[in-house]
């Protein structure tokens with residue numbers, strides 16, 4: 001397993017295959033206030049690619065091309081947040097997407113624990129630390145612990161998707177999940193426009 005670290009964009013010519021797991025780290029939970037600091041990517045082979053984003057940076061051509069490539073499925077856990085953060089940073093709509101949290105909510109109706117740590121323990125049998133979750137991602141130099149934590153958020157999403165997809169098929173909910181994933185970029189855009197949880201247009 002290798003963790004590659006890049007500044008401002010993915011390197012030219014890097015091919016991460018047809019399904020790319022993606023996660024982001026930001027300065028906080030409000031994508032309109034809190035800037036994007038790090039984008040983590042994995043092709044599911046065990047390697048992670050980390051891209052540090054500079055303050056004020058608004059373009060990352062190689063990364064943008066990947067996010068908008070219709071031939072590449074972008075795999076997230078709670079993609080709603082990452083898609084909003086990426087749109088706020090680079091003004092691109094990430095698509096097509098797949099979200100392990102939505103899949104879990106549609107299929108693991110026997111629990112309300114849909115955090116990545118629980119999912120990986122329950123379905124993949126890996127134990128990941130969440131210790132660095134709230135650290136300072138705006139730092140110019142990331143610690144080894146930060147890099148390892150950031151990588152662990154994308155390294156197992158492919159394996160998790162396989163397990164969730166099998167259960168979605170078994171329970172007849174794959175097509176419903178698919179339609180939720182198609183709507184996800186719209187949901188993220190609504191968040192950025194001010195229609196988040198407190199002004200949810202689907203509530204009464």
Ligand code: MN
Nearest residue numbers: 023024025153
């Ligand atoms: Mn993360």
